[in-house]
Amino acid sequence: MKKTAFITGAAQRVGKAIAEHLSSQGWNIAIHYNRSSTDADILVKILREKYPLQKFATFGANLMNDSQTENLIRLVIAEMGRLDLLINNASVFDPGTIRETSPSFFDEQFGVNLRAPFILTRQFALNCDKGMIINFTDTRITNNTSGFAAYSLAKKALWELTKMAAFELGPTFRVNAIAPGLTLPPADKNDEYLRKLAVQIPMKRPGGLDPILKSVDYIITNDYLTGQILFCDGGENLGKRV
Numbered sequence: 553m554k555k556t557a558f559i560t561g562a563a564q565r566v567g568k569a570i571a572e573h574l575s576s577q578g579w580n581i582a583i584h585y586n587r588s589s590t591d592a593d594i595l596v597k598i599l600r601e602k603y604p605l606q607k608f609a610t611f612g613a614n615l616m617n618d619s620q621t622e623n624l625i626r627l628v629i630a631e632m633g634r635l636d637l638l639i640n641n642a643s644v645f646d647p648g649t650i651r652e653t654s655p656s657f658f659d660e661q662f663g664v665n666l667r668a669p670f671i672l673t674r675q676f677a678l679n680c681d682k683g684m685i686i687n688f689t690d691t692r693i694t695n696n697t698s699g700f701a702a703y704s705l706a707k708k709a710l711w712e713l714t715k716m717a718a719f720e721l722g723p724t725f726r727v728n729a730i731a732p733g734l735t736l737p738p739a740d741k742n743d744e745y746l747r748k749l750a751v752q753i754p755m756k757r758p759g760g761l762d763p764i765l766k767s768v769d770y771i772i773t774n775d776y777l778t779g780q781i782l783f784c785d786g787g788e789n790l791g792k793r794v
């Protein structure tokens with residue numbers, strides 16, 4: 553039976569690109585969505601037409617809801633027959649300094665960006681005897697800017713979870729992280745926005761999706777790699793020029 557990847561937030565943007573990429577390599581894909589049910593259905597239809605011998609299915613869940621999140625892994629295994637790779641990609645990315653961050657806003661940023669990946673990791677480990685996990689964190693974890701205080705703290709903690717899970721769940725599970733930098737502009741911004749920001753980073757250009765897809769491939773194929781982070785950020789983690 554073909555291997556199955558479960559990707560959270562896979563109806564659009566980075567998650568969708570990974571779903572398309574892994575499909576082209578023969579994987580069965582379980583596509584998670586929250587609000588983007590139409591996009592998820594369209595993606596599944598396209599993938600089924602392109603790869604008729606592979607299995608594709610959608611799974612809706614609000615990752616702020618514990619019971620919906622807890623059930624996801626069992627539902628994926630029941631529908632797809634097996635689970636080999638969990639990609640914690642879904643995210644909320646909202647601005648707010650420490651002064652501006654209310655407890656409920658904090659909980660939302662931590663809920664989707666840390667608590668849900670924790671619950672899914674736990675369920676994967678409880679329901680399967682081996683597997684791989686890739687957690688999407690952010691190059692922002694390397695600095696202390698607070699414009700996205702709760703988001704940044706949640707992504708810092710997700711990197712810590714990556715290492716802790718790699719330690720506890722090895723050798724049967726490998727757990728690694730990808731830290732993107734300037735990849736895709738936020739929904740309300742265009743490519744020019746990223747190009748302007750890129751003058752401050754060593755590679756002086758946004759990376760797009762390619763470095764992320766190559767890093768996913770590297771993590772999957774390197775079977776001695778665990779507890780590691782790959783920065784797909786053109787060197788942004790080294791610091792920004794002023």
Ligand SMILES: NC(=O)c1ccc[n+]([C@@H]2O[C@H](COP(=O)([O-])OP(=O)(O)OC[C@H]3O[C@@H](n4cnc5c(N)ncnc54)[C@H](OP(=O)(O)O)[C@@H]3O)[C@@H](O)[C@H]2O)c1
Pocket residue numbers: 560561562563564565566567584585586587588589613614615616640641642643644645664688689690691731732733734735736737
């Ligand atoms: N884009 C970048 O340049 C960049 C830079 C650094 C790090 N990253 C990281 O890379 C990953 C992918 O980035 P992206 O820009 O593609 O992500 P995104 O578009 O911001 O979010 C991906 C998906 O997360 C899902 N999501 C949000 N809230 C949810 C909830 N309550 N329950 C379930 N799903 C929820 C949404 O699914 P629905 O649409 O179905 O609601 C959304 O489509 C993220 O983890 C992000 O932090 C990205």
